[in-house]
């Protein structure tokens with residue numbers, strides 16, 4: 111039966127951002143509904159359940175900061191896997207009955223604004239229709255997956271899976287598996303399945319400059335201490351650091367740092383594990399090429415120590431960096447570099463011998479070699495950051511679909527809203543710090559800002575809010591300047607810039623100035639009565 115309804119707020123997506131919005135909009139006493147394409151809560155963790163899928167933020171800050179939630183929840187590992195994160199969402203649901211306001215298995219296909227009544231009309235794929243004053247797009251950065259077009263793919267007799275559409279149960283034993291892609295996903299899949307498959311062939315275009323995860327169990331004593339003393343400190347501290355983690359980048363100029371200090375600094379950050387060597391390193395890493403080369407050389411030395419074969423060393427950790435260190439996202443790995451020394455693993459460098467076609471029996475590279483496979487895994491990523499939004503037919507005041515409007519590049523104000531699309535916000539999306547930061551840190555920051563904005567509007571009888579073109583232009587310029595000051599554009603393909611998808615405009619898609627600077631911009635606007643936005647009062 112078609113469910114229709116009128117709500118104050120429609121949220122699209124039931125992951126971390128969507129659930130946070132829901133719980134806090136309820137507190138405002140407003141009516142709210144989440145529309146979710148999947149069958150359950152958990153967002154990206156509902157879809158990304160490939161072998162080895164786990165988060166690369168430490169669990170202490172990969173959860174909501176609400177004491178009513180962390181008090182009674184304990185992750186067992188420092189970097190939880192998708193199963194535990196799904197269990198966390200079940201816990202959140204049990205606690206707050208989230209699901210009573212969620213419509214599952216319904217994909218939002220359009221949202222059209224009606225300026226005369228200040229309302230959105232939202233429709234789903236199966237024809238359900240909703241009206242709302244606000245829409246909050248919580249579609250995540252990785253919801254539209256990317257399958258490269260490869261000649262002959264339809265002829266393949268084996269199975270084909272994209273990492274984000276993993277079958278519930280899959281047995282790799284005895285199988286010859288090919289994995290295309292060595293991003294965060296590829297790394298996790300490869301290290302997980304290598305010990306159990308008959309043969310694994312990895313097709314690598316760019317080596318992943320992965321960092322040691324240093325996974326470990328979290329003891330009962332540690333949990334108790336976190337809850338008794340540390341969590342409140344952590345949740346305050348994360349807003350003070352560049353990336354929303356608990357460590358920060360060192361702003362000290364490299365020119366003022368002695369070689370000994372640097373050498374010790376590298377060692378210390380490496381030993382800490384996780385993303386510390388990247389987001390807890392030196393600010394100049396992202397702008398100073400010479401220094402970046404030093405960091406790369408350190409990384410290369412550490413990684414090469416784990417790879418006995420010189421040919422493999424050169425493929426996985428080449429003498430010449432494939433791109434400056436850290437301008438593409440380094441993944442966290444556990445035993446990734448050892449895997450390639452296994453006898454059942456082959457690494458094919460497709461930057462040298464490109465994929466020519468898929469054949470009925472496998473994959474042929476342009477050196478004439480046919481790699482025989484039973485299963486082909488695409489770990490080829492996503493139309494990142496914008497794909498979840500542009501795949502919805504969103505039309506604002508001038509009726510122009512957002513996909514068209516953004517064809518020449520994303521335009522936003524504060525990475526949260528766009529001119530001509532009133533009462534529409536997004537979280538963890540284009541031009542916000544999104545994945546330059548810890549997810550929940552960035553999500554809670556933006557989500558709370560939106561809640562405050564809606565509260566302000568209700569209290570002041572304002573029916574719509576929309577960024578001005580001038581403010582949007584200035585923000586986008588600021589962001590582009592920040593982006594061009596760094597080494598980001600030196601990566602040939604990078605989802606930070608949209609250049610992983612052919613035809614997509616290349617631009618910095620995320621705010622690269624750090625969480626505190628971003629929060630200041632957002633808070634300054636709010637403090638000045640939402641400076642940079644046009645506000646429309648409700649008729650008396």
Ligand code: NA7
Pocket residue numbers: 252258259273290291292293294295296315316439460489490491492545603604605610
């Ligand atoms: P990523 O990081 O975009 O990685 C995709 C990988 O697939 C990467 O190694 C690409 O090589 C490779 N790729 C993409 N297209 C092709 C084609 N046509 N041929 C060969 N190889 C290809 O996606 P992930 O899913 O790993 O991670 C996404 C993020 O989600 C992750 O960082 C977390 O933040 C969450 P390339 O490097 O472009 O040469």
